[in-house]
Amino acid sequence: MTVPLRIGPYVIERLLGVGSFATVWLGYDQALDAHVAIKVLAENWSHDLRVRERFRDEARLLRRLEHERLVRVHAVGELPDGRPYAVLAWADGGSLRDRLAADPIPAPAALRLLGEVCAGVAVLHRHGVVHRDLTPGNILFHSAGADSGVEQVLIADLGLAKALAAASGLTARAGTPGYMAPEQDDPGAVIDIRADVFGLGRLGIRLLAVDPLRAGSGPSPPPVAAAIRLREGVPAGVAAVLARATAHHPADRYPDAAALHAALDRAAGVAPHPPRPAARRPYRLRLAAAGVVAVVAGVAGAGAETGGGETGQPGGATYTTGPLTVALPAGWSATGTTWAGQYGADGEAEPALVMSPQPRRWAADPRLPGAFVGFSATTAARTTPAGFLAERAHGDCTSAPARTTRQADVEWTVVGYRCDRGRPQIIESAGLHPGRAGLVYVQIVPPAESGADFVDTLLAGVRLR
Structure with missing residues (x-):
């Protein structure tokens, strides 16, 4: 394999690895005085448009998620022969x-x-x-x-x-x-x-x-x-x-x-809120940013419709998707979606929605308040609301004792979390549909200025058909 001298503006120093679909080189960014990893699509796949698009999809996905636990993408480009490449953060500690x-x-x-x-x-x-x-x-x-x-x-x-x-x-x-x-x-x-x-x-x-x-x-x-x-x-x-x-x-x-x-x-036997390590030792692992939202949408706009008013209007508006109808807090709007990883007996993704002042940004922006609401018949068949919430614990946050509240004919189990990083407060809640087999789950990030009754008021606005 011939080692290229440069890829785009980057000086190539050595080969890092070869895989089925790509080759990875160690490059040097002279302008920033920094090393990068450059992933280049393999020559034998360059003619396959599906593989080329999958390669680009990876870079787009990493760029969209942009998280400290995922390899970061700095740039994308194309070689003179048409093969795409992605410039990634270099993992200097190996694999x-x-x-x-x-x-x-x-x-x-x-x-x-x-x-x-x-x-x-x-x-x-x-x-x-x-x-x-x-x-x-x-x-x-x-x-x-x-x-x-x-x-x-x-x-x-x-x-x-x-x-x-x-x-x-x-x-x-x-x-x-x-x-x-x-x-x-x-x-x-x-x-x-x-x-x-x-x-x-x-x-x-x-x-x-x-x-x-x-x-x-x-x-x-x-x-x-x-x-x-x-x-x-x-x-x-x-x-x-x-x-x-x-x-x-x-x-x-x-x-x-x-x-x-x-x-x-x-x-x-790990404590709910472990202390950060202070002394240097081998194989130490950095703790994750706590309190990032525990569930996010699948594909926006699936099977949703508005009801009772425009979703972008402050106060009095509602939003409906599947069996779910929610009353929107003032200034909030909503978008329909599917519940990631939740599939009904027919193999179709189960319904959900996200509501927030900016619902399409809520999952990725810890500064935004908002809520995820999902409905699942398959989850209700395997566990209870309390059992489901136990699966969604935020290990890096401090939890309050669980409580119950009855709102709109639903008996809700509610657990609150306080976090030092990311979203400062996360509320997890779940209940059973009063008339049919199904579990409804609501994760809430309240506005910073909201009062103690905000959560119960939001839950009271969740209606189930």
Whole structure:
């Protein structure tokens, strides 16, 4: 392979890696005196328009999400031969694959690392994205500072990732054997974020099991907890968490990466609001920004209609999608959507909406108040409102005791969280439809100036048909 001298304005220093779809080079930005990673589409795929578009989609997706737990995109470009490239932040700490090949990671550090990976994948899930290829090679490390001894864990290689609305049997089968969920091997299966939960469980077995190759890496159904022999220093309860994460059927797994992360913390006895580490030591992992919204929309505008007034008008307006009708606070509007990762018995995504002063920006902007409202019959069939909220715990925030309130014929369970970073306050609430099988979930970020009754007033405005 010939090493190019330059790609765009960047001086090429060396090869970082070669994959099935792309080659990655270490480049140097002379203007900024900084190194970057430049990902170039492989020559043998340059003629395939679908692959070229998927390559560009990855860069667009990373740029849109722009999160500290994901590899950042600085720029995109095209080589003289027409191949696209993306300029990414350089992960100077290498990959998890490199580290596993070099030295064993101490068990306590490996458990913390798994939690950090879960938190990174949860960012994708909150934005309605399924990764589909979570392997040690796609987990990268970046130094947070030359003298800090702190490393940031990054999720990389979203080339196989898709918005959940598109991640179905109509997409190409893809994934890495050993980490790929069973349904990914079925061209007709619906692939959702629970496929990533399986991949995270397999990563956990690789990191924490005594003999990960024997712990269900073949084509047979994954092991029960008793078959997972954990390394010394890993709490025994983690085996049951990994067994559920790698269950053969998606419905038997945790619903998303955030729920898996919370279950790992409970099994490991992690405090709800852990202190930030102060002393330098190997394999230290930076804590995530707390309080980022735990669930986000799928595809905007799906099946929604207004009712009772214009959604952008202050006060008195309502918004309807599916069985949900909400009364909008003054100055708020709404957009219809689907609930990421939630599918009904017919395989269709279950309904939801987002309301906020700027609903399309709410998920990504922690300064905005707003609310997500979703309805799910399948969730009601497997758990209670209190059980569902326990799955959505915010581990980096301080929670208040759960309370109940009856609003508009719904008995709501409500849990409030105070967070030091990101959104300062997050309210999680859930209840059952009074007349049919279904769970309604409302996540609220109240306005800073709102009173104590804001949450109950908003819940009272949620009507179910």
